[in-house]
Amino acid sequence: MQKLIFLFVLVALIGISANYAYSQEMSLATFQESAQIVVDNSISQNVTASITLQSTSIQEIKIPAELEQEIREDKRIKAIILxxxxQCVLGVVDQSCIMINVARNPEDKGIIAIQGSTKEIAQLYIEDINRVFDTDAKFHSIFIHTDDESNRAFETSGIISGKGMISAVYTMTQEDTNSMYEKISAILIPKVIRDSGGFYEAAKNLSSHENAKMTFSLIPLESKSLLQLRLSVNYPNTASKISEISPLEFLKVENLNRSDYFSSGFYPLNSIIQVVVLSPENTKVSDVRGNIIPTQIIDNENIPTDITEKGWVFDPQEGQRIQGKYIFGKDTTVNKKELEFSLGGKQLQTKEPEKTEFDESIIVVIIIASVAIAAAMFYLKGYRK
Structure with a gap:
């Protein structure tokens, strides 16, 4: 997680300093839209496509201020998930879930004490949570997560399903994803954002897929909460067959547009497409159809030198874990062909970047923006055990 934050802080820093004309216009919003394709040929053998809308502002993802503050100030609560x-946890079948994830109290000795302490905390909030989501979830069980293999593989946080996390699980009648996404997004996402299209429109259309599932999560931070609405589609047992990657094929669109919510300024880091490939053997990126952004190696990281330019940044480009991020630059849309690339084949040929210098006066901007950038790259593993 810290590695990703550092990477995109430097992206912003170099991009601004290399393009001074745009440095006066570049902005970072609290609202983020991201699309992610995970090709997991190492653990699950599945491909998972997801679109996430997220913010640290309760004006952009609407949670009552008093409830958000109470949850955030309760230091034992690590996440709220709808x-x-x-199967949100073992033992739950054909039901939707609300999970209240709680850190273990070191004073609790034994399963009974852990279950009692966790339920006591969760019961303080479930009534208000049901009221916000217009749900009627009832207590089901206390579940202790015992496996964090996926978190280690993806280098992600264990807040949702990491080893040792304890969930108070509440269940309700399972609703089809299309109607549930429409209902929850209408509750949480302001009309101005819903009417702005972008990744939200793609997610709404994808919610009709037979394998589509949705998740909302609230993760308390120091002074605010990270709020995420995620729509995902799982393609079972398909990862091993893939040598050509077309991200928009999995999102079922020919073009992916940025939200018009960002049309008032230059917000290059608020819409990002990410591809992660996990392989049991070494592989590499090749035959990229679209643009590859020139980078510089700084502290062993490939850092783009120009974030006004659209294109891919692959880091690493080869190995058992490959990661690529697509930045729109000044563009507002990308088509399917521009995002396609292959695995294996010839080594990538990239342009040598022009030498750039850091403008120390921009550091203040980066400090202010760091929370938003961190939120943009915070990837949550799915909740199915």
């Missing part, structure tokens, strides 16, 4: 995944 999901219609088929």
């Amino acid at each position: 999901t219609n995944q088929d």
